Amino acid sequence: MKPRWLTISLIVLLVVTVILACGIGAMSIAPAQVVAILLGKAGIQLPVAYDEGMANVLLQIRLPRVVMAVLIGSGLAVAGAALQGLFRNPMADPSLIGISWGASLSAVVVIVLLSSQPILRIDSVIPRYYLLNAMTFAGACLTSMLVFRLSKIGGRSSIITLLLAGIAIGTLCRALTDLVTYVANDEELRTATFWTMGSLGGASWTSVLALLPFIFIPLALLPILGKSLNVYALGENEAAYLGINVKRLKTLVIVLTTLSVGASVAVAGIIGFVGLIVPHMLRSIAGNDHRILLPHCALLGAALLTLADVVSRTLIAPAELPIGIVTAILGTPVFIALLLKQKKQLRHLAS
């Protein structure tokens, strides 16, 4: 498919998904009404009838949640694609360099400590939710820094040591998370599991605003690195021969992906599969040129996570399914179908 047509279809897909997602829920709002309310807010009046309550539900409850899904979906997908480029491996995703697990460890520790140690009850100082966000983000950054540091021991950092250090630290964090949940009581356990399975339930305009810069900066900067990531596929030395500052590239990709993944885990817990499957889908449609792959990932990641969130809050309404479960259950069949299709194509090309 021509890149330009793909871009246009992805934008259309995202807009349609957002409008539909805003309308679906306990109070159903027709797509025309959604558009009318949103445009009304911007000062353009459409001849569509809606009542004030409807507008309030949309603007105060649905929209922040949808916007959050858009932000996190695009952030995770772009981070996944960039890391796959850096590791030269289509299977890489944020959990591979330990970011997600480090973040979830600190989240779970905070949850258990806060409710088991009365001295630490500082709810009066900062709301627990924000403390949790801040600590999780700090956890993500710390792990990623530790992993990056480890990979640099003995001079130049190599991508293989980075990967191995990531897996080792990730496994350690995971084991510690399990240890903490093992000693947790029922209520803590519920909160903690919800965190490790992901949820957009905490969305509000405040959390959206807090998230915005952490997603937006990587989203703006990572596509600029597209050219460098392409050349990086040839090999580290070859990239340097073509004038790429390899050290800076590695640092930038790690820092930027940590920002967006860390912030996403902090507000919504671990949401797997988006960072893996979205880049993979787009690679098979429009090739591996990171200059177009990265922006496309942002669009498709946003649309898919918005969709997954609709499923997670409507399937067993009024209860909610953790969104991490939804992305995994919906994602796996798609992923396997892609693998099979790709295998067929390769066989076709080889013959």
Add this chain to the structure above:
Amino acid sequence: MITAQNISFRVGQKTILHKLSFALRPGTLSVVLGQNGAGKSTLLKILSGEQKPSEGLVLLGQDDLHKVSTAALAHRRAVLSQQYPTALPFAAEEIVMMGRYPHFNNKPAAIDHTIVHECLDEMQVGAFARRSYQTLSGGEQQRVQMARVLAQLRDKGVQESKLLLLDEPTASMDCLHQQLCLRKAKELAGSGYCVLVILHDLNLAAQFADFILLMKHGKIIATGTPREVLRPGPIAEAYDMEVNVLDYDEYDFPILVPAAHISKPVLIRSIK
């Protein structure tokens, strides 16, 4: 002009290169010969700027090569490595376009597209332009990489003080494409590039080299024209193997064959 002044390279206690000094003139194709492990690839890595010598200096024109920025160096020297990942998920023309990356910011200009197609055609891989790189054979992949390296240095107008480094470019090519590849390298040398090629085939070296550096154990044991270096003596010293040199009037280069014939089956010199 590339000048190596007393360059040595050590890893830990092991000396890989030992005080090498030589000059590569623009307009010449120099060939590095030597056994496996003689230090040929390390020398190429130092000349490419990737490794710094433990001692000594490499001058690119008047500048210390290891002080030139990576971005500036990308306009002046290109390197063809021995090995590339075989499963690169790009089309052949996308790979060659990467050679143009140092020349544009985000979008390639018309000239970049023209150069890419010129280079693909020159290496006779124009027909594979849109094929996925991973479906090409080893030799075809090598030609695509060669085309990329050609594209990197192509600059209409300025051609002086450009350095082209090729590490066994012909390794997996058939005999026709070996000729094609080295003839291209020779042609670029003729247009003013400084070309350095690592080869294993003595006859290709004899045919194409203007200047030969013969290495053993990290030292240069002979330098000069093919007729000066490709003699039984220096070759036996470098490779521990006897060769006979055949000279025909129809060829203006020597032809080397292993010194084994009907009455003399032993061709490996007893190692001292």
